[in-house]
Amino acid sequence: MTRKLWIVGAATIVCSGLCAGTALAADQAAYEAACKAAESAQKAAAEARYEWNTIGPLMKKAGVAAEAGDYDRAVKLCDEARKHGEAALAQSEHEAEGWKLSVVR
């Protein structure tokens, strides 16, 4: 039991060190990857005809941040945009059946 705790504790310490390291190293490549993921989520939502108009502006802001060299912020904004795209797609899946419950009968 105690040993298990030790391992978890050690792992946490090692990971927090590593993760902080990666977080600090947000660079152009990280931005491009995050941006690409956001774009594909946006595309999936748009193809379902469920795109939100919040996604484009977030990506635009991300682009501005990246241009200014603030990749941390750019990655954060792209991640947010991706999450909006994913939520929009989840909405389309929910509504695929859900709308029927609202029909006036």
Place this chain on the structure above:
Amino acid sequence: MKKILVTTLGVALVAGLAWATPEEDRLAFIDYHKKRFPNVAVEDYVNGVYAINPPAYQQWLQIEEFPPYELAMAEGKELFETPFANGKTYADCFPNGGIGIRQNYPYFDAETGQVKTIELEINECRERNGEKPFKYSKGKMAAISAYMAFTSRGEKLNVVIPDDPRALAAYEDGKEYYYSKRGQLNFSCADCHVASSGMMIRADMLSPALGHPTHFPVYRSKWDDMGTLHRRFGGCNKQVRATPLPAQSEEYRNLEYFLTYMSNGMEVNGPGARK
């Protein structure tokens, strides 16, 4: 006996949840509005929110004394009557010379398998005669559409869903769009204009769905401009934080097909003036 009863109940339940014909939908739609606004006559819904909001109705009557859409209508008449470069006119493209026909739109076109709106056919007419198409949301398109609606005032909406599975599919598609929640704010058209009609959103009363398409295109004070029905669809999409679809996209045409069918039998009174 008990078993039979249970089976019958089960069938009834399934039937109740199952698909309804467009005509059943329309009657249920009217019934819903009658129950929600027992003091409003069905034919008054052509006046939109003003049918259910007496103080706003008085203001609106004053606006209608000097209709803000009059300029656009005059422009539309002139455009409509001016021949194309090849000498032909819009009158050559439409039944009855394009006069008094608005009530028959949108319709299902068996040849293309698509729902055709009057704006779509205005541009088809232009292109067939070697002219560049107009943009669909406002400007000259809204002006011509306004004039064509005006010549049809008093005619009753007569949207037909022919016995063609593609027509029914288009109707069902529009119905699905109408009742589906979308955008970050998660509102469907029906959330505001069916379930919450007559309620206040901030300082504005939500207009009832019945009669919505009778008065388009409209001069909208908020726009300070004329706009087509599809311009309004796009505006509603944006308000719920959804990305609007292009005017005259298949989805919007199908939506117009469903929505106008719900108002079948009501008088065309476009163009209108709205807040």
Place this chain on the structure above:
Amino acid sequence: MTRKIVAALVSAVLGSLLLPAAWSVAEEAQSAVELGKGLAFDRKKGNCLACHVIAGGDLAGNIGPPLVAMKMRFPDKADLRAQIYDAFTKNPRSVMPRFGPHRALTDEQIDLITEYVYTL
């Protein structure tokens, strides 16, 4: 004499330690409510007034119920937070926006709004 001084010193030290702590807790709660109110009234954030009557708010809508007697309606504050976070939890066709899952508000913003609404 010495004892008195010591006692005074101790109480001063304790007071300087404890009093500000007590103050800051109250102040923090106060400012959370104020911040929450700001978010609730902000048209680009909670925009609660679009649909709910709230004491002190102008041009309120009435699509949803007036926000009154919240402690009675939600004895457990967590239930109120859940309703603000995701109205689908209670009703999957609710016309209230799903502020949390749809990321219209952050978790922290929802916490602050909950603090404010719970005072109503």
